[in-house]
Amino acid sequence: MTNRFDLSNVRSEFPITKRMLYLDSAHQTPLATSVRAALRNFYSEGHDMAGPKPVWLKRAEQTRQHVAKFLNALPSEIAFTKNTSEGLNIAANAVPLSAGDNVLMIEGDHPNNAYAWLNLKRKGVEVRFIKLTAEVATAATFAPHVDARTKVISLSHVTFHAGHRHDIASIGELCKQRGIYLVVDAMQSVGVIPVDVKKLGISVLAAGTHKGLLVPQGLGIMYVKSGLDELQPAYLAMSGLANPPADYIARTEDLELRKDAGRFEIGNLNLPDLHALSAAIDLIGGVGVAKIEEHVLSLGDRLIGHLDELGIRLVGPRTRQHRTHIYVLDLPVDEWVDYLARNQVRVSPERDGIRISFAMFNTLEDVDQVAEIIRRGLSAKRTPVAAQAG
Ligand SMILES: Cc1ncc(COP(=O)(O)O)c(C=O)c1O
Incomplete structure (x- = not known):
C-alpha cells in the first residue's frame, strides 16, 4: 500500500515529473516549487533590502531547531557545514586519535568518508576496511575486528552504490559497550527514512542536504552528541568562541570554545540554503518521513517483482528492512544509461549496474513504466532489428 499521502499534491511540487521519469534522487534532488519559492524570497529580500541579516540569522536558528527535531537531537547538537565530506573531515580531525589507533570502515563505502580517515595515515592512524559478507553491516560485522586501539567506526547509514541499509542501532550498541565513537554518513538516509540519532547511538552524524533533504x-548538517567535549575543532573562527569579543578584537587570553556543536562552525553560514532547508523540512514533515520510507519501500517491492519477472539480478539487499529507496540493477552500464536516457528516464550509472532511486514523488506507475521500457530494451537486444528508443 503506497498512497497513504496525497501523491498528486506532492507531484505538483515537482514539475519534473511531467517531463521525464525521474528515478535519480539518490544523485540529485529536483528542486521542489516551495523550496524554490523560499530561495526566491531570500534573494528578493537581499535584492530589495539587503537582509536584514539579523532576521536571516534568526531564521537560521529556527532551521537549526527544525533539523534537531527531525533527528531527535537538541538544537545545541546541530552544526551547519558545507556538505557531508566537511562534516566527516571535521569529525576525523576532532576525535582524539594518536599513532597506532585504528578506525573501522566497510570496504567500498563512499570515498568521501574513507578519505577523511585515510588522511590520518600521516599521523599513524590505521584505517581497516572490512569486507561486507552479510546482506548489511551489523555489530557482528565489526566485533571481530575491534581491539584495544579501535577508536572509531565510520560508515554510511544507506550506501549510495547498492542501497544497503546498515544496522546502525546494533553497531551503536557495540560502540557504546566498547567505548568507540560511531560516525555516520547519513547523506542517503536523512529525509528518506527516519533517523533518530539517540536510538541509533550515533556520536557524530554528517550529511549534505541535496538529496533527501531537497x-x-x-549546505550540510552535522550532529555532535552533547557531552563529547573532548572533540575539538581543527579550525577556529570567532563563531566558535564561548565569549566572542564584542569589539571584534582578537586577544590571546580567552580562547574558550563554545560547548555546543556550533564550535565546529566557521564564519558565515549558507543563509540561502538554510532558508531552502526550512521549506524542505516543512514539505517533508507535511508528508511524514515514516510515510516516505513506506512509500519508497513499496515502490521497491514493485520493482523487485518486475526484476524477477525480467530475470534481472538486484545487486543490493532484497530484504525489506535492509533497503530503502536505492536499487541497483545488474545491467551493463554503458548500453543501459544511454538507452534509458533516450526514453526520458533519468537514472545513474553505478559501479555494479544501473541505479534506480525513488523519492516521495514517484509512483507505482513510474515503476511499471520503467520496467516496461527495460522489457522492450531486453527484447530489442534478443532480436537486434527490433525497436530501439521509444
Ligand atoms: C553516502 C554519500 N556520502 C557522501 C556523498 C557526497 O559527499 P558530499 O556531500 O561531501 O559531496 C554522497 C553522494 O553524493 C553519498 O551518497
Missing part, C-alpha cells in the same frame, strides 16, 4: 548543493 536543497541545492552547498
Whole structure:
C-alpha cells in the first residue's frame, strides 16, 4: 500500500515529473516549487533590502531547531557545514586519535568518508576496511575486528552504490559497550527514512542536504552528541568562541570554545540554503518521513517483482528492512544509461549496474513504466532489428 499521502499534491511540487521519469534522487534532488519559492524570497529580500541579516540569522536558528527535531537531537547538537565530506573531515580531525589507533570502515563505502580517515595515515592512524559478507553491516560485522586501539567506526547509514541499509542501532550498541565513537554518513538516509540519532547511538552524524533533504548543493548538517567535549575543532573562527569579543578584537587570553556543536562552525553560514532547508523540512514533515520510507519501500517491492519477472539480478539487499529507496540493477552500464536516457528516464550509472532511486514523488506507475521500457530494451537486444528508443 503506497498512497497513504496525497501523491498528486506532492507531484505538483515537482514539475519534473511531467517531463521525464525521474528515478535519480539518490544523485540529485529536483528542486521542489516551495523550496524554490523560499530561495526566491531570500534573494528578493537581499535584492530589495539587503537582509536584514539579523532576521536571516534568526531564521537560521529556527532551521537549526527544525533539523534537531527531525533527528531527535537538541538544537545545541546541530552544526551547519558545507556538505557531508566537511562534516566527516571535521569529525576525523576532532576525535582524539594518536599513532597506532585504528578506525573501522566497510570496504567500498563512499570515498568521501574513507578519505577523511585515510588522511590520518600521516599521523599513524590505521584505517581497516572490512569486507561486507552479510546482506548489511551489523555489530557482528565489526566485533571481530575491534581491539584495544579501535577508536572509531565510520560508515554510511544507506550506501549510495547498492542501497544497503546498515544496522546502525546494533553497531551503536557495540560502540557504546566498547567505548568507540560511531560516525555516520547519513547523506542517503536523512529525509528518506527516519533517523533518530539517540536510538541509533550515533556520536557524530554528517550529511549534505541535496538529496533527501531537497536543497541545492552547498549546505550540510552535522550532529555532535552533547557531552563529547573532548572533540575539538581543527579550525577556529570567532563563531566558535564561548565569549566572542564584542569589539571584534582578537586577544590571546580567552580562547574558550563554545560547548555546543556550533564550535565546529566557521564564519558565515549558507543563509540561502538554510532558508531552502526550512521549506524542505516543512514539505517533508507535511508528508511524514515514516510515510516516505513506506512509500519508497513499496515502490521497491514493485520493482523487485518486475526484476524477477525480467530475470534481472538486484545487486543490493532484497530484504525489506535492509533497503530503502536505492536499487541497483545488474545491467551493463554503458548500453543501459544511454538507452534509458533516450526514453526520458533519468537514472545513474553505478559501479555494479544501473541505479534506480525513488523519492516521495514517484509512483507505482513510474515503476511499471520503467520496467516496461527495460522489457522492450531486453527484447530489442534478443532480436537486434527490433525497436530501439521509444
Ligand atoms: C553516502 C554519500 N556520502 C557522501 C556523498 C557526497 O559527499 P558530499 O556531500 O561531501 O559531496 C554522497 C553522494 O553524493 C553519498 O551518497
